[in-house]
Amino acid sequence: MEKTNFDVTNERNLTMLVDFYELTMGNGYYNVGVGDKIAYFDMFFRRVPDGGGYCIMSGVQQLIEYLSSLKFTEKDIEYLRSKDTFSEEFLDYLYNFKFSCDVWAIPEGNPVFPNEPLVSVRGPVIQAQFIETMILLTINHQTLIATKANRICRAAEGRPVMEFGSRRAQGYDGAIYGARAAVIGGCSSTACTIAEEMFNIPAVGTMAHSWVQLYPTEYEAFKAWAKIYPDNCVFLIDTYNVLKSGIPNSIKVFDEVLKPMGIRPVGVRIDSGDITYLSKECRKMLDDAGYPDVKIVVSNSLDEHIITDVLSQGAAVDSFGVGERLITARSEPVFGGVYKLVAVEESGHIIPKIKISENEEKITNPGFKKIYRIFDKKSKKAVADLITLNGETIDENKPLELFDPIYTWKKKKLTNYYAKELMVQIFKEGKPVYESPDVMSIREFALNETERLWPEVLRFENPHTYYVDLSYNLWNMKQELLHKYSEKYKE
Amino acid sequence: MEKTNFDVTNERNLTMLVDFYELTMGNGYYNVGVGDKIAYFDMFFRRVPDGGGYCIMSGVQQLIEYLSSLKFTEKDIEYLRSKDTFSEEFLDYLYNFKFSCDVWAIPEGNPVFPNEPLVSVRGPVIQAQFIETMILLTINHQTLIATKANRICRAAEGRPVMEFGSRRAQGYDGAIYGARAAVIGGCSSTACTIAEEMFNIPAVGTMAHSWVQLYPTEYEAFKAWAKIYPDNCVFLIDTYNVLKSGIPNSIKVFDEVLKPMGIRPVGVRIDSGDITYLSKECRKMLDDAGYPDVKIVVSNSLDEHIITDVLSQGAAVDSFGVGERLITARSEPVFGGVYKLVAVEESGHIIPKIKISENEEKITNPGFKKIYRIFDKKSKKAVADLITLNGETIDENKPLELFDPIYTWKKKKLTNYYAKELMVQIFKEGKPVYESPDVMSIREFALNETERLWPEVLRFENPHTYYVDLSYNLWNMKQELLHKYSEKYKE
Structure with missing residues (x-):
C-alpha cells in the first residue's frame, strides 16, 4: 500500500x-x-x-x-x-x-x-x-x-487530578494539546506519553484490566506486578470484585512481596462502581491491615460535579483520574x-x-x-x-x-x-x-x-x-x- | 525563538x-x-x-x-x-x-x-x-x-450539508479528520481547505462579514465581489440587515453586474437571525426580482433538531452550513x-x-x-x-x-x-x-x-x-x- x-x-x-x-x-x-x-x-x-x-x-x-x-x-x-x-x-x-x-x-x-x-x-x-x-x-x-480542567481541579480541593482522556479525545491533537491545556488548567499529570516528551509534563500510568485478566488469578497478576514495580506499586482493584477480591489480594501481595523488601506500597485504583462507598470501605480495610498511607485513586467518568458530590459524601479519595469529560469538555x-x-x-x-x-x-x-x-x-x-x-x-x-x-x-x-x-x-x-x-x-x-x-x-x-x-x-x-x-x- | x-x-x-x-x-x-x-x-x-x-x-x-x-x-x-x-x-x-x-x-x-x-x-x-x-x-x-453528520444530513432531507466547523474543532486533527468523517457521514463538502488537498473532498467557501465591513457600503462590497467571482457568486447578506440591506443590495448587484454578463448568480447566505422567517422573505424577494433559481444557504449553530424544525415550518433553504455542533458532536x-x-x-x-x-x-x-x-x-x-x-x-x-x-x-x-x-x-x-x-x-x-x-x-x-x-x-x-x-x- x-x-x-x-x-x-x-x-x-x-x-x-x-x-x-x-x-x-x-x-x-x-x-x-x-x-x-x-x-x-x-x-x-x-x-x-x-x-x-x-x-x-x-x-x-x-x-x-x-x-x-x-x-x-x-x-x-x-x-x-x-x-x-x-x-x-x-x-x-x-x-x-x-x-x-x-x-x-x-x-x-x-x-x-x-x-x-x-x-x-x-x-x-x-x-x-x-x-x-x-x-x-x-x-x-x-x-x-484549560477552563474545564480548572473547574475539575477546583472541585478536587487540592487533591491531584490526572488527565486520562486520550482514547476519547477528538483526534490526535485533541489528545496531545488537550493534555497540555489540562495541565495549564491545573492537572498534575497526564496519561498521554507523547505529551511528556513534547511539553515536559509528567506522564503516569500503571495497569489496565487486561493485565489482571491475562493471569489465572488476580492474586498472581498483582504478585507479578509488585515484583516488577516494587517502588511504585499501584493495583487496579475492580477487575472482579473490589471488596471481596481486589483489596484482599492487594493486602496479601503488599504483605508478601513488599513488606519483606521494606517498601511501602503506593496505592490502589478503583475504576467502576460506587466510588463513595467503595473508597470508604477500602480505606478501612487498608487502614486495618496497616496501610493507612496507601493512596486511593479513582477514575470513572468523573467531572467537577461528581467529584464535588463524592467528596461531600466523605469519599476517601486521594487523587482523581479524569478522562472523557475533561478531554472533550463534555458538558459544553x-x-x-x-x-x-x-x-x-x-x-x-x-x-x-x-x-x-x-x-x-x-x-x-x-x-x-x-x-x-x-x-x-x-x-x-x-x-x-x-x-x-x-x-x-x-x-x-x-x-x-x-x-x-x-x-x-x-x-x-x-x-x-x-x-x-x-x-x-x-x-x-x-x-x-x-x-x-x-x-x-x-x-x-x-x-x-x-x-x-x-x-x-x-x-x-x-x-x-x-x-x-x-x-x-x-x-x-x-x-x-x-x-x-x-x-x-x-x- | x-x-x-x-x-x-x-x-x-x-x-x-x-x-x-x-x-x-x-x-x-x-x-x-x-x-x-x-x-x-x-x-x-x-x-x-x-x-x-x-x-x-x-x-x-x-x-x-x-x-x-x-x-x-x-x-x-x-x-x-x-x-x-x-x-x-x-x-x-x-x-x-x-x-x-x-x-x-x-x-x-x-x-x-x-x-x-x-x-x-x-x-x-x-x-x-x-x-x-x-x-x-x-x-x-x-x-x-460520521454518526453525527449522518443524523444532520438525514434531517436535511437531501439538501446538501456543508461542514463549516474547523474554527471550533477540538484541535487540528479534530478539524481535519473531523471533516473527513463528516463527509463519510454524508456531508457534501467542507470549508476545511487542507481536507480537500488530503482526501479529495470538495472544499467550499465565499466571504465573511469582514469583506463587507471593509468597504464603505455593503453595495460596494457585493459589487466588487461579483466582478471577481461572477461565475460562483454567493453573498453573505446579514452583516447589517438581511431584508432591508442584504437582499436589496444583492438584487441590485445581480442586476447591474451579472445580468449584463449573461451570468446567473448562485446564491445568498444567511448566518444569523430567524432562519425560517428570513429565508421565506428572501425567497419571495428573490423570486419577485426574477431570481427564483438563486439558492438560499443558511448557517448558524445548526444541528439535526434545528434543521428538522425550520424545514417543518417551511423554511426556504436550499443548503445548510453546519459548524460547531457537527465538528464537536456537541450534543454528545x-x-x-x-x-x-x-x-x-x-x-x-x-x-x-x-x-x-x-x-x-x-x-x-x-x-x-x-x-x-x-x-x-x-x-x-x-x-x-x-x-x-x-x-x-x-x-x-x-x-x-x-x-x-x-x-x-x-x-x-x-x-x-x-x-x-x-x-x-x-x-x-x-x-x-x-x-x-x-x-x-x-x-x-x-x-x-x-x-x-x-x-x-x-x-x-x-x-x-x-x-x-x-x-x-x-x-x-x-x-x-x-x-x-x-x-x-x-x-
Whole structure:
C-alpha cells in the first residue's frame, strides 16, 4: 500500500488548515488592490462555558509556532490552481508569502473574560484575514480544555487530578494539546506519553484490566506486578470484585512481596462502581491491615460535579483520574471564540469598524484597543478589566472611575489600585518576539492568578460577573458608530 | 525563538501517542516473559450517541496509516529511559519494534451497532496491548463525527450539508479528520481547505462579514465581489440587515453586474437571525426580482433538531452550513468505544476471557469472533447482525434461528436471507493487506448501506433496536464463563 503525503504520521504543514473563504477573500482583496490595506482584528469570546465565572487562556505557544512557519508549498499552489478560482498573481503572492503582521495576545494561564480581546492582529488585510481559522481553532480548543480542567481541579480541593482522556479525545491533537491545556488548567499529570516528551509534563500510568485478566488469578497478576514495580506499586482493584477480591489480594501481595523488601506500597485504583462507598470501605480495610498511607485513586467518568458530590459524601479519595469529560469538555464542548474586524487604516488614520447585530451581545467593540487588569493594592485581588483605546494610559495616582457599559449609571470609583497591561506582543512585523514559559510554569501562574479572583467569581454556579468595562473614549466611539448605523436602518 | 522538534507544524511520529500504562504493562509482560503470548482484543462500543439507532464506522484508513508506521526513535527511547521505569531489554525491544499482529476491522461507511467488534486484534500481548490507545482514539473520534453528520444530513432531507466547523474543532486533527468523517457521514463538502488537498473532498467557501465591513457600503462590497467571482457568486447578506440591506443590495448587484454578463448568480447566505422567517422573505424577494433559481444557504449553530424544525415550518433553504455542533458532536461529544481482552492462546488453544461487571451491559463477549450481517433477500434490508465464534459458518440454505441473548425465549427463524461477513482483515502478520476506498466512495457506500436499514432503525428518537445476536456456541461459552465467576464471588 502506498502511503499518501498526508499520512497522519508524516510531516505536516498546517498552512492549508484554513477555511476556504479566507482564500477566496484573499484573492478578492488582492485582485481589487486592497490586499495591503492595514486591518485590525480581535479574537474574543462572548460567554464562559458551563456558566462559569472565567476562562483560562491557553494555546498561545502553538499559535506562535503556526504563525512562525506559514508556508505554501508548490504542491499547495498546484492544488489551489486546480480549483480554478484564484488569479495567478494571487497564487504567486501565496507562494512568496511573508508574514508581516503585529500580533498581541494575553499570555497563557491568565483568567480571561467575555468580550475582551484574547488576541489582536494588525497587518495587511489578506494576512490578518488568512490567519483567522488557526487563531480560533488553536485558542478555542486549548482555552476550552484549560477552563474545564480548572473547574475539575477546583472541585478536587487540592487533591491531584490526572488527565486520562486520550482514547476519547477528538483526534490526535485533541489528545496531545488537550493534555497540555489540562495541565495549564491545573492537572498534575497526564496519561498521554507523547505529551511528556513534547511539553515536559509528567506522564503516569500503571495497569489496565487486561493485565489482571491475562493471569489465572488476580492474586498472581498483582504478585507479578509488585515484583516488577516494587517502588511504585499501584493495583487496579475492580477487575472482579473490589471488596471481596481486589483489596484482599492487594493486602496479601503488599504483605508478601513488599513488606519483606521494606517498601511501602503506593496505592490502589478503583475504576467502576460506587466510588463513595467503595473508597470508604477500602480505606478501612487498608487502614486495618496497616496501610493507612496507601493512596486511593479513582477514575470513572468523573467531572467537577461528581467529584464535588463524592467528596461531600466523605469519599476517601486521594487523587482523581479524569478522562472523557475533561478531554472533550463534555458538558459544553464548544468554545465560541470569534474573530472580528475592528478597524482599518486610511491614510495613516485608524478608522474603527463595528459589527452590528439585532442580538445586542453580538455587537463588537470597535477600534485598536488594549486591556488593563485593575488590582486592589490591599487585597491584591483583581477587581475589573478595563478595555481602552490603544493610546490610552492610566494614571495610578488618580482615582479610576469605572462604569457599566450598558447600565451607565452604575459607577464605581477606585483608589489604591494598580493597573497591569494584560496583552503582550507576540509578533512584531511578522517576527516572533515573545518567549513562552514552560507548561509547568504556566500551570503555576494560572493557579496563582486564579487565587487573585474573588471567591464570588470562582463559584461553579451563578458566579458573580467580573467587570469588563470600557474606557470613556472607547465607549463614546462605540456609541457614535451604533447611532450612525441605527439611523441608517431605522425604518 | 528556537523551534522544538514537536512544533505542531513539523514532522510527527505518533508512536508515542499512547497511554503510559500500555508501556508499563508492556515492560511487565516483557520482563515476566509473557510478551509473546498471543492475545485477542476487541474494540467495541456500548451505546449509540444521541439515542440513535446506529453509528457510521469511520477512521480505518488512519488506523492503517498509524499501524503501518509504528517506530520508536532514539529520542523516544532516551526519553523512556529517563523515566527510570523500564528495563534496558524492554527498551531494546521497543527500539527494534516490528509490528506483527493480525487486525480485522469493519470497513468505513458501514452502519455499526453496540456490542459488536469494530476492530479485532490478534498478536503478541505487548503489541496488541500497546495499540489500544490509538485504535480507540482513531475510531472513537471519526465514528462519533460520521454518526453525527449522518443524523444532520438525514434531517436535511437531501439538501446538501456543508461542514463549516474547523474554527471550533477540538484541535487540528479534530478539524481535519473531523471533516473527513463528516463527509463519510454524508456531508457534501467542507470549508476545511487542507481536507480537500488530503482526501479529495470538495472544499467550499465565499466571504465573511469582514469583506463587507471593509468597504464603505455593503453595495460596494457585493459589487466588487461579483466582478471577481461572477461565475460562483454567493453573498453573505446579514452583516447589517438581511431584508432591508442584504437582499436589496444583492438584487441590485445581480442586476447591474451579472445580468449584463449573461451570468446567473448562485446564491445568498444567511448566518444569523430567524432562519425560517428570513429565508421565506428572501425567497419571495428573490423570486419577485426574477431570481427564483438563486439558492438560499443558511448557517448558524445548526444541528439535526434545528434543521428538522425550520424545514417543518417551511423554511426556504436550499443548503445548510453546519459548524460547531457537527465538528464537536456537541450534543454528545464522547464516543465510548472500549478495547478489551477477549482471549489468549495457551499451547495453541484459544482460551476465552471475559470482563465481569456488576453493571450487566459492561460484561464483554469473550472469544475470537466474527460478525455476519443478515439481509432479507426480498427487501434487501439488513435484519440482524450475528456474532459467532471465528470458526463458525452459516449455511444460507438452512433456516437461521436467532434468539435474544438476554431474553432467550425471544426467537426468530429466518429463511430467504443471505449472510455477509462484516469484518475484513486489514493487517496480516503486521503487514497491511487492505486498500481503503477513497472518501467520496465511502460516503456513497454509507448512504447506500444506511438505506438498507429499516426506517424504524433510522428514527431520531426512540429508534427500534437493531438485533445484534450471538450464535449458540458463543452464547454458551459466555454463560459458562459467567457461571464460573459467579460461583467464585457468590458470598
